[in-house]
Amino acid sequence: MTVEAPTAPPRSGLGRGTALTLAVAGALTVANIYFPQPLLDAIASGLGVSGSAAGLVATAAQIGYALGISLVVPLADVARLRRLTTALLLLTTAGLLVAAAAPNLATLTIATVALSTTTVIPQVLMPTAASMAGPAHSGRAVGMIGIGLTLGSTLSRTLSGAVVELSDDWRTAYLVSAALTGALVLVLPRLLPEHGAGDRTVPYRKLIGSLPKLLLAHAELRLSAFLGATVFAAFSAFWATLAFHLAGPAFGKGVAWAGLFGLFSLPAALLSYSAGRLSDQRGPLYVNTLALACVSAAFLLLGTLGGSSMAALVIGSNLLVYGGSCWQIANQVRIFRLDEQIRARLNTLFMLASFAGGAVGSLTGTALYGTYGWSGMILGCGGFLVLAAGGLVRGRRIG
Template identity: 80%
Template sequence: MTSAVPSAAPPAEPSAAPSRSGLKRPAALAFAGASALTVANIYFPQPLLDAVASGLDVSGSAASLIATAAQVGYALGIALVVPLADAARLRRLATTLLLLTTAGLLVAAAAPNLATLTVATLALSTTTVLPQILVPTAASLAGPGHSGRAVGAIGIGITLGSTLSRTLSGAVAGLSGDWRTAYLVAAALTGGLVFVLPRLLPASRGGRSVPYRELIGSLPRLVRAHPGLRFSALLGATVFAAFSAFWATLAFHLAGPPFGLGVAWAGLFGLFGLPAALLSYTAGRLSDRRGPRYVNTVALVCVSAAFLVLGVGGDSLTALVIGTNLLVYGTSSSQVANQVRVFRLDEQVRARLNTLFMLASFTGGAVGSLTGAALYARWGWTGMVLGCGGFLLPAAVALARGRHLG
């Protein structure tokens, strides 16, 4: 492995000439499935927030801290754990993360108060970063000319996990009458991966051993060296902020007038967004063919259209379903395009590049969750939608100015 210090100029992009992918389909499917199950731990609590508020006797805005803690914890894990994938033994790293996440879920299931649940959520979200280790690993195994498809395959797993987890947790809580059951189910699924996933990973990245301090210390230099990374980070943060604001407030919107719907309905919106989640698989292949910027543009149009529909038809279930599909497709496609761009910069430091991109995205997500909840509490659904439009404006300006960044 080369030194963690990047050169002053980014390396040239790999040739687009076709080559045979080194990532076999069974492994790609396993990576996608594992990504779905682990990323679900970030999102499945969102439809439960109203039930958590009632069960722990706290306000809805206080319960929203769970969604924010999940985003902050994930960002911390991306910053502190994912860089290890450039140097650590991948199998040992995956096993450790899965065991720690399972333990965190069990503590959350038994939490007697909001403070304990928030701390447990922060901790388990810090260790459930395996999808962001699998994405650069898959891109490296796939080889030049196939990285977009590899990222797209893992991306569909992440999208399905983030969307269907809401449906599953809402259904489990609705059937059992207890939000804690959803945490127990998540613990069982995450723990089961310990027996499957590690053996599918390469033992390590190979090359020289890099001290942890050097891995972390190289991150600021990578930001300075790669304009394409900064471009992707801005797009990822703004779009994901809007996405997170929507999901952090949907349960409260559905519980209030004119709907009066329970937690299971909030979870069903993950299922309603399934068509868009499946369609987003094309984003990786399209990024290989037309370039990431083209996919980013299409994605931003879809997300903007989503909030237009959600704002105009916020009191209609049909409009909410249409808006959800536009939002899921646009956000997922945007993330795939951004990661394809980032992984073209330097193959030797892909995990750290992904760390920086995802750190920006999930920092945006945490800000979006917190801001969306505050706007909804003060100005209702319309205020939340307008706030999301404010998140998207910088992304539109960046896309208009960043034509040279691909």
Template identity: 65%
Template sequence: MTSVAIPAAPGLGVRRGVVVVLAVAGSITVSNIYFPQPLLEAVARGMSVSEPTAGLIATAGQVGYALGISLLVPLADGRNLRRLTTVLLALTAGALLAGALAPNLVVLTIATAAASTTTVLPQIILPAAASMAGPAGRGRVVASVGIGLTLGSTLSRTLSGAVADLSGSWRGAYALAAALTAALILVLPRHMPAADGRATIGYRELIASMPRLLRTHRELRLSAILGATTYAVFAAFWATLPFHLAHPPFDKGAGWAGLFGLLSLPAAILSYSAGKLSDAFGATRVNVLAVACLGLALALFATLGTTSLVALILGTNLLVYGTSCAQIANQARIFRLDETVRARLNTLYMLFAFSGGAAGSLAGVRLYNAGGWTWTVLGCAAFLAVAGTRLAVHSAAARH
């Protein structure tokens, strides 16, 4: 049977159909990091543990993802991507199934960390897509795949919260995630780039080369700091939102916490514009826009977010848009660097970003337990202040 080639999108250098597959696969795989967040209150109730203890699941997910990025994503520079994709999908599906069957919080936390460690395909897909794209359209291709990641991170919360409410248990969300991940084994590997004939690089050499890359590339260090701080704000908000909504004056369950993912969908879709803006005006200006949006979100959370659902929804949209813009700008910046080490550059960037996310999740839950919503917002403001200061220093240096 003959196949019909899908024409490349003008200026993108990669077939539209391939971009769609990569975006959908990125959406499904990245959702494995985020879908447990609306379930934290339900897990605390179902397993009879405290809210801060259940919050360790969110932290384990961020730590596991950072670990997987540092240890597994570099393999994309020196291994067959199709084989690597198949293995990672199988391992992730197995870990998620173990989570669905977990008898206690310890097993659930370990299973969540394991699934997060192996579900690093979004950070393999992105540099692969960037490599297939032409330089002029790299920002748009990154944004196209990035919008899939944003939709996965937001809508996964909605879906998992709804599944928990309808089934009466958080376990159904883990089972569904395992099934969707396993299904990708039939589709994604054959759409990844084939082996290009480069010599296989030893794993030890891949890992050992990364500190040098961080020292060499100033633009990478900038993206890493901005990614870590802005993502800390994002992670702290989502880790504490279920607890904030579960308490007066809201008294809402996991379904409502998940619904915020759906309610922030306009911002997720709008964030595609960050790719075009980055191509046209540069990544730094998009970073400024991102920090401004996050600042407005925190202002809404601090002033009206204690009593108003509308303010929380508006703030969530600003938060999602700002975080997505920051992510797209940061990765567009590093993907313009050395193409031969692109996966390792992305590894370093995402290691910083998700380490920031882990710190944000942990700090957010602890601050909420100590001083409620107001303390959580103040903690987020501290992270954002670091991002704003670093960006201001960079912009001032660029003008001289």
């Protein structure tokens, strides 16, 4: 009787060096959405406009990013990936240079919408990396890119502020970002497959028109979209009101302290890489359950002690970042296990749902905080988590 040796798990087609480079590329490009936020006061002074008017730049970045996710990311299913990423990087670099030279707020706002629409490389890399890694390692790939996005969005605010502090000119930050983004043209495209996995003959109008049908066809997508929206709503409500809470009588801290919380929570962001490996080994539903427990513990701590304790705020924000990052990774791993030919469109729908949830959460959180204070905001977040728990229970039938 012959005993067969156990079959080794298939090796990933995405090497560590390539995965790390893709994560760095994701970090550098997603930074283009967030680095202007600390510069708004300097932009207002430099262009001679009010602070509220300068805030249009941050809003324009979010609008452009949403447009890019909706209209550009689906192309990754069918386009020549190397050509697509090259074009996006060049267009983003051009937009950053126009922004750096903008003579007025209108030009800067239009340039911001344009460059934010094309700086969607991170959402192209996520499904592409999952395909390159293969089914057995897709979670690790998603986790690696996710870490890059978290670090890029967090550290970009700190670094851009430092650049402006040293140069005494907000335009320098745009020039530095343009140089970094342009340099990626020499590296990133050659690491990617030549083509997306989908049917290259599908016309663009049909590609975009297929999005609603995909949502109706895939229960796993509907589950991930709902889960992503609900927890990101609670996540966004916390960050939208943190600066007001820190400035209140309990702490009396300036606006800069809210930015520091991004750095305080970096350990949790780095630890969330484990969510990809756990999703590969135990499944997304298992990771969703752990993540929801972590996020719930965060809001329980924030609600009981976060009203007056800085330590509780720091610990709670770490729990929230860790749970929220793991939650998103698990949801994306779930949808990337569906048809490889439509992964970019699946990611488009998931990200749009998450963005919508974040917008609702920010509006709800600030409204509740303004009327009922910190405790009211926490209770509102608890309502979002109850919805997420209900979706998770229902999702056990799907897996």
